[in-house]
Amino acid sequence: MSPVRRLLVRALPLLLSALLAGCGAPAVRDAAEQDVREAVAAWSRTPPAQLAGIPLEGWAYEVSAVRRDGAQATARAELHYRLTGYDFAPAGSAREVRLSRDDGGRWRVTGDRAAPGAPPQLWDQGPVEVVRGAHALVLGVGQSAQTLSAIGAEADRAVPAASAAWPGPWAGRVVVLVPGSLERMAQLLGRPAAEYRGMGAVTTGRAGAAAAPADRVVVNPEGWAELSAAGRGVVLTHEVTHVATRAATTAKTPLWLSEGFADWAAYRTGTTTPQQAAPALTRAVRRGELPAALPADEAFAFGADPEALARAYEGAWLACRLIAAKWGDDALVRLYERAGRKPLATALEETIGGDPPGLTLAWQASLRQDLGGA
Incomplete structure (x- = not known):
């Protein structure tokens, strides 16, 4: 065997080890970092005493990173927990756990808080x-x-x-x-x-x-x-x-449908009239400012003009109220279910036999009638 081939054969194990270390092999943690992680794990086995009244289960901190500075350390972690009887999957919260090392060299948790930006x-x-x-x-x-x-x-x-x-x-x-x-x-x-x-x-x-x-x-x-x-x-x-x-x-569901349906559920068994529950839209219709279209998603943005935001919510409710009154409660529910999976035009055709322009015209007519703008 040539000297060059003997050199390659002898170097192969070292080369393979280097490649494995750079291709997904877990990084070796130093003893101090491992001690910090173990301290967080031990501390987080049970919820803090001040949370004793909250029905918690599955309480655990999953450490993702550790930063040490002498006898002080900070662990970045994700808190997972469930509210017993209410949550079907763990809720999550990004946390920052603070620790200090005592005279005996043991790491102890001194507190935790929401992670920066969380x-x-x-x-x-x-x-x-x-x-x-x-x-x-x-x-x-x-x-x-x-x-x-x-x-x-x-x-x-x-x-x-x-x-x-x-x-x-x-x-x-x-x-x-x-x-x-x-x-x-x-x-x-x-x-x-x-x-x-x-x-x-x-x-x-x-x-x-x-x-x-x-x-x-x-x-x-x-x-x-x-x-x-x-x-x-x-x-x-x-x-x-x-x-x-x-x-x-889903992202397909128009906000006028999701917000309007929620208001329809809230008002459906009461005696509140459209004019009482939709004062902002009533004022607009009586001024001759009939909406040209059902409220767009942008109309429901938080922080928007309060009067315009009120008109959007009121118009959405009255659209859902109209659908339930004209085609039935079941049709409104089916529309909601399908609008989350299909284009609105398809969902309308399958549930009320109409289309967006037709619904808009019917809605405008109901606004004139119900809000006194005829």
Whole structure:
């Protein structure tokens, strides 16, 4: 064998080891980093004592990165947990866990918080009070027991109302978060507070998710306080309906249909007239400003002009009300189901035998009649 061939043969094992190390072999962690990871794992086996009243399961921190600075360390981790009886899949939260090393060389967790850029959890804002109802779990911070109980009772009424409007499968229960202020609400949602000013509540969740672990109704305590008793019922039923219809809602679903359906569910058994529930649109129609088309998705953007936003919601509700009145409640439900999977024109043809222009004309005629603009 030539000297060159002998050199290649001897070098081959080393070459293969180098290639494997660069092609997916796990990086070797130093002992200190491994100790940090083990300390986080040991600390996170059970939820903190201050969360004892919250029905939690599957509580675990999955560490993705560790940064050490002498006797201090920070671990970037993803918190996974379920609310027992309410979540079908783990909810997630990006966290930053802080640790320090004691004189004996052991790493101990000194605290954790939301990771930079990630929204906090409700318990990051203070001690959490828990109210359990027949259909709802209410978690609040900085609120009186009376307020949380009243919200829980309203949610317990909203769940059956949403189920009556939406016969499709859903959990039939809801989680309601009640932070201490509008600013705290905005922190939980990771958005500017101005976007939620004047709103009573919003719903979080991912469209089209059959198992939506983080689907929560979040109450704006300042907007809630300004609502009448009837208004609170409408707001919570609207938001709970979003939870109920979540699995059928996709990016294809027009916002006028999803928002209008939620309002239709909230108003369907009441005696509120169109003029009472749609004052902004009533004023516009009486000024001769009849909408030229059903509300576009952009019309529902948070932070938009309040009067224009109100007209969009009111018009969406009246469109769904018209469909239910003219073609039946079942037709409206079937339209919702199909509009999430097919083009709107196809869904309309299959459910009411019409098309978008025809629906628009019928809707405009109903606005003139119902809002006094004839």
